[in-house]
Amino acid sequence: MNLLxxxxxxxxxxxxxAVVGLYSLIxxxxxxxxxxxxxxxxxxxxxLLIVGGAVSGQMxxxxxxxxxxxxxxxxxxxxxxxxxxxVFKHTGSLDxxxxxxxxx
Amino acid sequence: MDPNLKNxxxxxxxxxxxxxxxxxxxxxxxxxxxxxxxxxxxxxxxxIIMFKLSAPWAAVFELSVCAGLITVVFISAISLVKPATxxxxxxxxxxxxxxYFLLPIVLLVVGCGxxxxxxxxxxxxxxxxxxxxxxxxLWGPRALDLLGQILVxxxxxxxxxxxxxxxx
Numbered sequence: 539m540n541l542l543x544x545x546x547x548x549x550x551x552x553x554x555x556a557v558v559g560l561y562s563l564i565x566x567x568x569x570x571x572x573x574x575x576x577x578x579x580x581x582x583x584x585x586l587l588i589v590g591g592a593v594s595g596q597m598x599x600x601x602x603x604x605x606x607x608x609x610x611x612x613x614x615x616x617x618x619x620x621x622x623x624x625v626f627k628h629t630g631s632l633d634x635x636x637x638x639x640x641x642x
Numbered sequence: 643m644d645p646n647l648k649n650x651x652x653x654x655x656x657x658x659x660x661x662x663x664x665x666x667x668x669x670x671x672x673x674x675x676x677x678x679x680x681x682x683x684x685x686x687x688x689x690i691i692m693f694k695l696s697a698p699w700a701a702v703f704e705l706s707v708c709a710g711l712i713t714v715v716f717i718s719a720i721s722l723v724k725p726a727t728x729x730x731x732x733x734x735x736x737x738x739x740x741x742y743f744l745l746p747i748v749l750l751v752v753g754c755g756x757x758x759x760x761x762x763x764x765x766x767x768x769x770x771x772x773x774x775x776x777x778x779x780l781w782g783p784r785a786l787d788l789l790g791q792i793l794v795x796x797x798x799x800x801x802x803x804x805x806x807x808x809x810x
Contacts, residue, residue, distance in 0.1 A: 544650055550756045551658035555665045557752050558745070562669035565741040568734075570674055570719060577681055577712065578665045581688055584704070585661075592695045598776040602784050604700040608707050609791045613798030615712055619719040620805040626723045 556582035685709035
């Protein structure tokens with residue numbers, strides 16, 4: 539019970555951090571800020587995995603999953619940053635509203 | 643309640659509040675470089691929380707990769723794109739005030755809703771087969787994850803090479 543009392547605040551804060559990231563993801567129009575918002579959501583998920591591991595007592599499994607998550611996160615961010623730079627070279631802007639080439 | 647437990651809960655809340663502030667600064671700061679640094683700060687606080695929750699391996703990776711490498715990638719990307727003009731910045735701030743005024747309300751509603759929600763979770767007890775050593779788990783039952791990670795990394799490297807290939 540003590541462990542749960544200790545870890546309960548984490549649940550609320552994880553939800554709040556995820557809300558910050560998701561809200562920014564929805565309203566922002568700057569491509570680099572979209573990536574920053576995606577990072578914030580990933581941080582919330584990472585923390586949730588660690589808290590889950592602490593609650594269930596399977597911290598080794600949680601750390602293994604976090605390791606995989608970090609690798610995937612880095613690859614996604616690096617490739618997405620490359621795409622953002624390529625799009626900037628092509629359109630001269632970071633605004634997602636300028637990406638209208640496929641608009642019907 | 644045990645005073646030691648109370649102090650630990652208070653410490654956790656302070657760390658989580660710092661992480662939430664870092665996340666808010668990341669999405670709200672006007673300059674992209676400062677936003678990237680705020681993201682690194684969020685990662686560092688997350689790393690401290692991981693150390694406190696007895697996850698040192700994940701904390702070290704978080705610190706070196708997320709707070710280090712990703713910040714470098716972001717700052718490189720920011721330096722490769724054109725800095726915003728003063729007009730664009732003013733327009734951006736106007737847009738921010740208009741679009742982000744709902745965020746504190748949403749945060750308040752979600753925070754209060756979750757605080758007053760009567761959640762009574764049952765304690766989960768680890769099974770007898772639970773492996774406590776991460777290295778044994780990573781190189782044993784979860785070895786397939788490593789193969790997946792290698793493939794994802796190769797795909798990432800290939801993607802970057804294709805993106806930045808010079809046209810002949």
